[in-house]
Amino acid sequence: MEKSEKSFIKVDVNIDGEVCNNKLMDKIAGVTGIIFGPYREKKLARTKFLQEINGREDLTNIEKLAITSNYKKILKEYENQNDIVNKAIEMLNKPIEQCEIDLMDDTWIMTFIDNAKNICDDELKLVWSKILAGELENNGTYSLRTLERVKNMSKKDAEKFTKIADFIMESGNRYFLLNDDEVLEKYNITYEDIMFLDEIGFIKEDGKSLNASVNKLQIIYNNIIVFIEGKKEKLSLPIYTLTEVGKEVFSLLQTAQANLEYLKCFSEKNKEKFRMAYSEIIRIEGSKVIYKSDLNKLYNENE
Numbered sequence: 001m002e003k004s005e006k007s008f009i010k011v012d013v014n015i016d017g018e019v020c021n022n023k024l025m026d027k028i029a030g031v032t033g034i035i036f037g038p039y040r041e042k043k044l045a046r047t048k049f050l051q052e053i054n055g056r057e058d059l060t061n062i063e064k065l066a067i068t069s070n071y072k073k074i075l076k077e078y079e080n081q082n083d084i085v086n087k088a089i090e091m092l093n094k095p096i097e098q099c100e101i102d103l104m105d106d107t108w109i110m111t112f113i114d115n116a117k118n119i120c121d122d123e124l125k126l127v128w129s130k131i132l133a134g135e136l137e138n139n140g141t142y143s144l145r146t147l148e149r150v151k152n153m154s155k156k157d158a159e160k161f162t163k164i165a166d167f168i169m170e171s172g173n174r175y176f177l178l179n180d181d182e183v184l185e186k187y188n189i190t191y192e193d194i195m196f197l198d199e200i201g202f203i204k205e206d207g208k209s210l211n212a213s214v215n216k217l218q219i220i221y222n223n224i225i226v227f228i229e230g231k232k233e234k235l236s237l238p239i240y241t242l243t244e245v246g247k248e249v250f251s252l253l254q255t256a257q258a259n260l261e262y263l264k265c266f267s268e269k270n271k272e273k274f275r276m277a278y279s280e281i282i283r284i285e286g287s288k289v290i291y292k293s294d295l296n297k298l299y300n301e302n303e
Contacts, residue, residue, distance in 0.1 A: 024089065024136070027101050031109045036082050077117035084116045084125050088132035099136045108135070111144055115151040124155060130252045146248040149201055158253075160193055161202055161246075165253040167262060168242065170220040171210055175247045177203070179238035183266050187259075194240055202246035210237040218289075222258040225281055225291045230274045267298040275299040 029035050053059070053067055089096060112132060119125050127150065134141045164177055167187065177184075181191050198205040210217065212235040217228040228235065242250060258278075267276040276298040279291040 023101050024085070024096060024099070027104060028085070028109060028113060031106045032113050034078075034081065034113060036085060076120075080119050080125070081113055081116045084119060084128045084132065087125065087129035088136065091129055091133040092136060094137065096136070100139060101136065103139050104135065105139075108144060108147075111147050115147055118151075121155050124153070124158060127153075127158060127252055134251065141251075142248050143244075146245050149245045150249065153200070153249075157200055160196055161249060162253050163189055163193060164197070164203075165250060166259055168250055169226070171217065174210070174239075175242040175250060176208075176210065176239035177242075178266060179240050180266060180269060183262070183269055186265060187262060197246075201243055202249060204241045204243060206241075208239055208241045210239050211235070220281070220284075220289065221263070221278075223256055223281055224258045224278045225289055226263065226276060226278045227295065228274050228276050231272070235274060264298055271299060 025036055049071065050068060053064055053071075056064065059067070092099070112128075112135075116128055119128050131142050131147070131150065167177055167184070167189070168175055169178065170176075177194075184190075184194075194203060194205050197203040210219075212228075212230065215230045215233065215235045217226075217235060217237070219226040219228065228237070260278075263276065263278065277295045278298065279293075279295050282290045282292060284290070
């Protein structure tokens with residue numbers, strides 16, 4: 001078959017025992033030449049191949065071992081890719097027919113599929129599936145640079161980043177962790193963790209601050225909006241800022257609920273500097289945050 005015909009191949013993919021056709025498989029086949037098929041057929045083909053190699057009298061034992069080992073390696077890589085793609089399809093928040101797959105960058109797909117072959121850990125497979133699902137729903141969500149960083153991310157790296165994900169906040173286009181080591185350590189986040197994440201390029205440990213021109217700040221923290229009012233003329237919060245790659249990885253790991261105990265702890269620790277309150281977010285429309293009118297105070301009125 002000519003290379004130009006690959007994009008027209010109709011490919012079957014097995015999800016939970018069901019076989020379906022979709023244009024994502026056409027796109028992957030066209031870009032990489034890889035065709036994903038039903039697991040049952042793949043298992044039968046593997047068994048038949050190994051039996052044939054084992055029965056070959058023209059091959060020495062070392063040759064049989066080399067062929068078998070290389071075959072199993074390639075098959076494992078294929079299974080990793082297949083698992084990740086299948087899971088990504090399951091994660092989609094809309095029918096795959098509505099995804100603009102034709103507009104996806106060929107280099108991005110080639111890089112993604114090539115990286116996916118080496119992902120064996122189930123938790124890391126989940127991260128890669130989320131990346132593909134996010135890219136399918138919105139082209140350009142994850143950069144090639146992020147793919148490179150995530151490719152080199154170990155399970156330990158993911159666990160370190162997951163620890164801080166519950167405490168990441170947002171203001172404008174900045175995503176950050178409040179820089180208060182004493183409070184963070186109460187939640188098992190050490191300065192060594194911060195330095196480690198800085199080292200692998202997910203966070204910046206460089207003394208940045210979040211400053212308010214009118215002595216007030218509004219911060220989005222998962223499902224709530226936080227209001228901070230300084231007691232002095234200038235309000236400045238020391239923060240650890242996420243890098244661009246860190247922001248993209250955070251979108252894969254973030255949780256839905258704010259940790260209110262953490263907020264209360266931070267508010268009490270800094271009660272001489274500012275007062276904090278929060279309200280539940282109803283929805284976000286572009287840059288506009290719609291929230292409930294009642295405020296929950298994180299400070300004592302008499303202080």
